Amino acid sequence: MIKQGVNNFSTFHLVLTLLAAFILLFIVAPLLGMIINTPFKTIIATATDSQVLKSIWLSIWVAMATSLLFAIPAIPLAYILARCNFPLKNLINGIIDLPVVIPHSVVGIALLGFIAGDGLLGKTFDAFGIKLLGTPFAIALAMAFVSLPFLINSARDGFLQVPERLEQAALTLGASPFQVFFTISLPLAWRSIVTGLVMMFARGMSEFGAVVIIAYHPMVASVMIYDRFTAFGLKYAQPAALLFLLVSLVVFISLRFFSQKR
């Protein structure tokens, strides 16, 4: 009886392992294939191509600035969602997840209408003589729209894990609600917030669909790769794609590493 149980168990494990390996291979194989198919010389040549470097750098800094800037209102929103009960809270939680389910080209079209010359934001900025279209600011809006759910959800979960009792204790010890937030809630939810920021950054940096509609120029890395592919074909796009992949991995892994270490 026992032996049969063990046998069943290992068959089960074998099936699990095979299925898991299939999924992992599915993720890793195309990336690995790209690495193998690109000669080292070509990578070096691409790494010194100023257009490639510029667009990768643009992707990184705009994504990073977007994450940090939008964190200022997004973290308080996450705190409200974790701590307060109010009517339509579920609706608001749903709205926050909306960017994940909307096709990103739709996001791009919607945002374009919003910031174009006759859109609400566009008109406002136009009044001050500022054009939004084709600026890093427009790119940031597209990146923020699709990546905010990652930060808000992660930060909200982080705040939910902070026992309310600790905040109450701080209040009775003389802290104002602001002091409670900055000395207790925020430090205790910090790890989740940083994880959310890293995810938001990574998602923003990799965004293509919304960005390509809202700002073809200046070119972020994903648009530059697409541009090279449509203009010159796969062989020409591959080294740039590989370089962007490597840079993304390095940035992503180091951010993860430092946020886990804290």
Next chain:
Amino acid sequence: MLVVDQISKHLPTFSLSEVTFKVSQADYFMLLGPSGSGKSLLLQIISGLVKPDSGRLLFNGYDITYAPAGKRDLGILFQDLALFPHLSVYDNIAYPLRLRKYSSFAIKQWVFDLAEQFSLSNLLDQDVTSLSGGEKQRVALARTLASKPSILLLDEPLSAVDAQLHLDIMAMLRSINRYGTTIIHVTHNFEEAISLASKVGVMHHGQLVQVGEPVEVFQNPRSEFVAKFTGAKNFFRVKGVHTNPDGLNYAEMPLGETVAFYANPVYSNGFVCFPEESVVLSTQAENQSAINVFSGRVIDIFAQRFGFEVVVDCGFKVFALVTKESLEKLNISPGIKLFAAVKANAVRFIPEI
């Protein structure tokens, strides 16, 4: 002085109704009640964490009903201690002081003093999550007392600690109270109340059903609930606890009678109590060292749900619960002389701390 004046709070599943009592300077006020009686909610209202629906809180004449929690000159020690896990022992104790913007020198001095007082000096750099239960309790107490609150609110501070620590913490609380800090202590344990309280308030179903000095409340419970809950009508202050070679402890009752009991005689003063059911009434005295015999006259008989409660005046009132058969067999009626016998092992000794 803190005046709790007709405080009410209605929650979906529970209501606190018109609770009124006063706590004087340096009182040790014990709010006693079973779980779910509303005593913790009342403590949260006093601390300012929960706003009452109606009623007032007056502290030294000032209305603090709607004052922010941190501006009430009260400190609260939560049952779960609520230590900040991301801060060291030092930073936990210094937390309320930093909020008050004291100089770092003054903060250091005061934290070191408190650490000394609570035997935490060699733990200041440690993470609070690495401490033992007793150490955590002392850190929480030091943190609460750091801002020198006039009133200390305690929410079941002894429920999660082992027996030895229990006595240590009780002694610590007693000494804090003796140094002038008023204490309001919430508990479901009447022994804690007997040991520490200068005043007791009994809570039941969101109402304060009786307030008074412990002896008064326990000996004259105003309702069946109080009597049942405290369960200590036979409750006497004793002194001069000593152990005899027969292994029994003896102590002196108020009128010089001795009472025998089994206990660990660490303290020489305290209280003894025994349940009404353990008192056996007879017309003849039994002479055994392990049995306490008190003689007196019956002064009252009350019908109870299961039998009768007989009150015997032995110089002090002894309450006995007897069956209808015993009542008839011994022909018990007011005025007759009787012996009330209680086995030493039915007598509980509660030290006065």
